[in-house]
Amino acid sequence: MTAEITALLADGDMVTVRLLREDDFDVVVDLHRRLDERDRYLRFFTAHPAGLEHLTRLVLEGPGLGAFRGDDLLGVAHYRVQSEGDTAEVALTVDGSAQAHGVGTLLLEHLVSLALGKGIRRFLALVLAENSRMVRVFSDLGLPCVISHTGPERDVEIQLGEPETYLERIEERERIADVASLRAVLEPASVAVVGAGRREGSVGRAVLRNLVDSGYSGELHVVNPSATEILGVPAVPQISSLPGPVDLVVICVPAEAVPGVVEECGRHGVRAIVLVTAGLTGTPLGERVRESVRGHGIRLVGPNCFGVANTASSVRFDTTFAHGVAPPGRIGVVTQSGGFGIALLDSLSALGLGVSTLVSTGDKYDVSGNDLLRWWRRDENTDIAVLYLESFGNPKKFSRLARALAREKPVVAIRGAGTAAAQRAAAAHTSARATPAATKGALFGQAGALVVDSVTEVVGLLAALSWQPLPAGDRVVVVSNAGGAAVLGAEACTRHGLRAPELSADTVAGLRRLLPGHATVGNPLDTSAAVTAETFAACVSAVLADDAVDAVIAAGVPTGVGDPLAALKPPEQGKPVLAVRLGQLESVTAHAGVPCYGDVEEAAVIMAKLAVRSLWLKKAEGVIPDLDDTDLVTAARLVDEYLAAHPDGGWLSRKDSEEFVGCFGIRSTGRRFGDTELIVRAQIDETFGPVIVLGLGGLDEALLDDRATALCPLTTAGVDGLMDGLRSAHLLFGDGDGSVDKAAVRNLLLRVSRMVESSPEVVDVDLDPVLASPEGAAVGAARVLVRRRPHSDPYLRALR
Known part of the structure; x- marks a missing residue:
């Protein structure tokens, strides 16, 4: 393992896990001495163990791991290799005040990883039968575990590795801890803005304006030494003057002032920071910020971000500097690009859609897309997730998290930088490491994410996902009152992998009764330009009723007879309908609960993605098979x-x-x-x-x-x-x-x-x-x- 790793406990508190060193001797001895009589008995099988210094020496020689909160040692775990070479005896000690917070489990997970890297394949432990908490730590780990059930002592044998059950348990423990820590970011009881002034047009004032306008009901403060109030919000001269601890601080000050403000936040007990300021990454200032937030256990969004918003009625807060408050809705958004986020908010608002939560991660010192995937998994206010990510810190975790979420809620991913020029721009923008387009595509595809390439395409897809059911398959019929549009639509569907089914004889007969003799009845269906809106809608309904049809694209051109789409309504057959009004200037609009696009090509692209999701959901998850003939x-x-x-x-x-x-x-x-x-x-x-x-x-x-x-x-x-x-x-x-x-x-x-x-x-x-x-x-x-x-x-x- 690396020198030290920062991780979260079950309650969201942050600890540092690292290898114990010789100079940790005194703090390890002190940990053993702090144990009360009961804990000493459970750990050492006697309430008054002799030779604590010798036991400490064994821990340090282990190898041993320690979990620290600041300078305080909360627990240790170590193993000693047995004569078999691939087997080790393991032991845990956790301070009484830190028990029941997941310290022991976290240490054991890290010890398993350390042991696997050294070729260890089995852990053994001896535990008193009455030490039910420790027995539960071993048995709930998720690894194959055998525990004896006779006598006053329990022999524990754990087979090491990475079976699926173990990975699932780790993910769930991480999700619980992550969500607990993110509440300070997404559901803060108190917020302070540093850098909001009286001058209109500044970023800090824009952030404060949106906080006020969002109707945030928690405690709101401004830190400004030159004012007593700004926009009706009381101001204090410095962080230390705030009345009590604050959950979230939004920092909008020049880069050179940021490390000092962050350190003040840490000393005052602030739990989370949204760092809007840019110009820190790649400089000593940025490293000071990283060290400070880790040292004080603070969750950090940014730097170089445009804020966070949560529109849930129980929270209602917006710390972005967008030109208006984020519209409420059911779509969760995480983006490294502030410009993309602002454009998406505007487009969604125009359609009557909105966001549940929005997080601009910027340079991603801490909070990332993986954090939001965990949050949305159990968030009742989020139905769809949207990701714009220019870099990946842990792709394997991302793949598992995104795939698990996509099984429950659609995950839409913007492809982002693919060409060399675009990757250079992303690196300059958010210090993102270049990712080959094929690799990123594989990551998204295996995770079940729907991939799009532009704001226009993502909005069109979100409209369809929000307002229409998924098709049962990929069989699509194009219905149009214009022959050219019908042909172009059918061609577009085939080009994007959709199938063109034959209509049943009963459907054809019913359509001929509805349509004039010169209409072309088939797939595509050309109703002719002379039909009324009611007849056009009846044709769409008749096609949807055909068992061989999964979905319909209804393309209309307004004529002197009328608008063929005017009578179109949300389908009652549980099958999706996408409308197209040829010549429409907007890429997508809302039409009586049906998304309406400006071109049949756009509708075909969106329908293909709906079909991809439907078919992906029907596929089995797949397993990693056991293979014979391996040596x-x-x-x-x-x-x-x-x-x-x-x-x-x-x-x-x-x-x-x-x-x-x-x-x-x-x-x-x-x-x-x-x-x-x-x-x-x-x-x-x-x-x-x-x-x-x-x-x-x-x-x-x-x-x-x-x-x-x-x-x-x-x-x-x-x-x-x-x-x-x-x-x-x-x-x-x-x-x-x-x-x-x-x-x-x-x-x-x-x-x-x-x-x-x-x-x-x-x-x-x-x-x-x-x-x-x-x-x-x-x-x-x-x-x-x-x-x-x-x-x-x-x-x-x-x-x-």
Whole structure:
């Protein structure tokens, strides 16, 4: 683990977890001495243990971890390796005043991570039977645990690893702690603004104006040494003059003054800060801010952000400097771009939509998109989540969190910087690390997020998600009173992956009774320009009633007869309808509860995303399968032997590379003419972890550049998504002549994923070509690059 990690307890308090050092001897001894008689008995099996100094020495030699709040040691955990080598005895001690807040569980999680990095695979512990709290800490951890149930003592055996149950328990504990700490940010009982003056046009005054106008019902203060009140809000000269602790402080002062204000906040017991000021990142000022908020246990939004808002009736507060108060609604928004957030608020307001919560994260020193994903998971005021993220601090956590939320509520993600120029702009804007477009796309896709590229597109999608049900599938009929619009709409639907079903005979007969003889009855349906609004609406209803139809795009052109959309109403069949009024200047408007777009292309794009979500929800989650024919011992030996001879790492020989991949059940073969050539590559991204690329090989690679990307670990659902992501997937894996064995390719990809997940020293695997045929798949050539890498645990509970 790193030198120290900041994490949250169950009640939202912040602690630092770090390896204990020799100079911690006195504080560890003091911790043991502070235990009351009962706790000493439960920990040492006697109320008056002899040799506390010796016991402390064992903790320090451990290795041991300590949880600190400031300089106060709240608890320690350590293990001692047994003779078996992969087994260790573990012990915990928590100060009486800190018990029942999750200190022991947090320490144990970090100790498990530390032990796994050292090759430990089993923990043993001896606990008094009456020490029910400690027994519960072990049993509730989420790891396979066996506890004896005879005699006055309990033998505890814990198998270490990262099973799904353990990761789910960690996530839930982190969610509880995170939400508790975020209440000071999103549901503050008191707010103070630093930097609001009398002058109109300043950022601080705009923030205060929105706070006043939002109807915030909590305590509101201004810190300004030159005023007694501003906008009717009482002012005090400095933070220390505030009457009692304050939950949230909004700072809008020049960059050079920020560290001093933040330190004042810490000394006054402030729980959270929204730091609007820019110009801190990459400077000593920014580092001072980071140190100060961590030292005082403060949650921080920003710097370089445009504020936070919560429109819930129980809170009603807005600390943004937008030109008006955020409109209330059911959409949660987290954005690194203040400009995007302001534009989105304006667009939603024009449609009668609004936000539940909005957080502008700016340079993301602390609060990030992951925090908001946890908040929205249980927030009854949020139905849809919108994310504009230019960087990812912990993509693996993001993927799990977003996927869990997307199973309950739609998650909409703005794709953001994809080109080199855009990535340079993002880096200058919020110091965001460049993320390859394919990697970001894989992250969003595996998380079940609906990806859009512009404010216009996100607003159009939000309107559809807010006002229409999801389609049962991807079968869409275009109904129009203009033949050209009908054709363009059908073409757009096909281009975006939607299917055009045939209408049933009964539906066709019913439509012919409604329409004039020159109308074109089919899909698309051209009603002709002469129909009334009532007839047009009846046609839409008739099509929706067809069991072969999942959704309708109703495109109308106003004529001298009237507006064909005038009688259109929200569908009663539980199927979505998207309207199009050709020539409409606005990209999307509200029409009697139906979103109405200005072009059939826009409607087709939105309908396709609704269908994608519907189909994604129906798919099984997928699991990481157990794979046979794996020889982890030999694989580790090959890597260790090479690194012993080449400490800086390098490529294994061809023979060793083939033997290494063979340890994971991947067979090699000579070149076979007539087979389809694929390439499979797995590389380590320092932020995203192992990334797998599947593509066409040989001549097809040069001509078509058809590739798909996925993040590890691959599940049974994720591997299918990777293969289906190829443009040529229907040709490669179809049932016709020339298709390849999809099951064999799927099996190979799952084994590559297992390979890079279980071998952290492997940083690049290049299988080129992979020779695939209807009879199977084998590797023509394999290359493996290895290098020593520090152990990392993306699922460990830790703040940024």
